[in-house]
Amino acid sequence: MNDLPSDLKIIRNPRARRLRLRLDRREGFPVLTLPKGVPERTGLAFVQENLDWIRDRRAERPDPIPFLPGTRIPFGDRELLIVRTPDGRGNTRLNDDCLLVGGDETHCNRRVTDWLKVRARERLKQRSLFHADRIGETVSRVRVADQSSRWGSCSGRGVLSFNWRLILAPDHVLDYVAAHEVAHLREMNHGPRFHALLATLLADPRQGDRWLSRNGPQLRRYGMVLADS
Secondary structure: OOOOOOEEEEEOOOOOOOOOOEEEHHHHHHHHEEEOOOOOHHHHHHHHHHHHHHHHHHHHOOEEEOOOEEEEEEEEEEEEEEEOOOOOOOOOOEEEOEEEEEEHHHHHHHHHHHHHHHHHHHHHHHHHHOOOOOOOOOOOOOEOOOOOOEEEEOOOOEEEEEHHHHHHHHHHHHHHHHHHHOOOOOOOOOHHHHHHHHHHOOOOOHHHHHHHHHHHHHOOOOOOOOOOO
């Protein structure tokens, strides 16, 4: 079984009823789920039988767009050009419509990602607090992460979590997700009262939702570096 994917991840799940093979939604590595009592060698044989499926599914995944010098990236309603500055000592800074990234090129993707995460948290916190104040609710914390499926979430303790790639979306889309999660501070559901509340915060909430439905998969490509098969 030397031709098994080198990045295969095996998970033992006692509640699973059968062998399951899938690709990680964010990074694309294969994940094998083993039910209780099934030997690992049985699972590996199952993977071996499905190598063509793994290759086909990986081929269907959109190509990643890493943050490299010369790449143009969306940034709200703007577009930025990534420019490497070897004498920048690893600093990342904005200069008009250029994002200047210092240091070795091998660190460029990580440094741009880190910079964007900071900007995302600043902007999402600003918009969340703005909308929360309008409806008299309190945000206890705003955090950004790299969720594989959701663009935002709201906990019962008032913690709002967002996908950092929203900073790459148009301003009205980021504002929509911020308002959406703020509305959940009062209505932890998607019922009529939730939508009525959201409508008091945004003129057309459906506009942001439609944009994400069409462009969300493209947005997730940015900053992603997929593993080789």
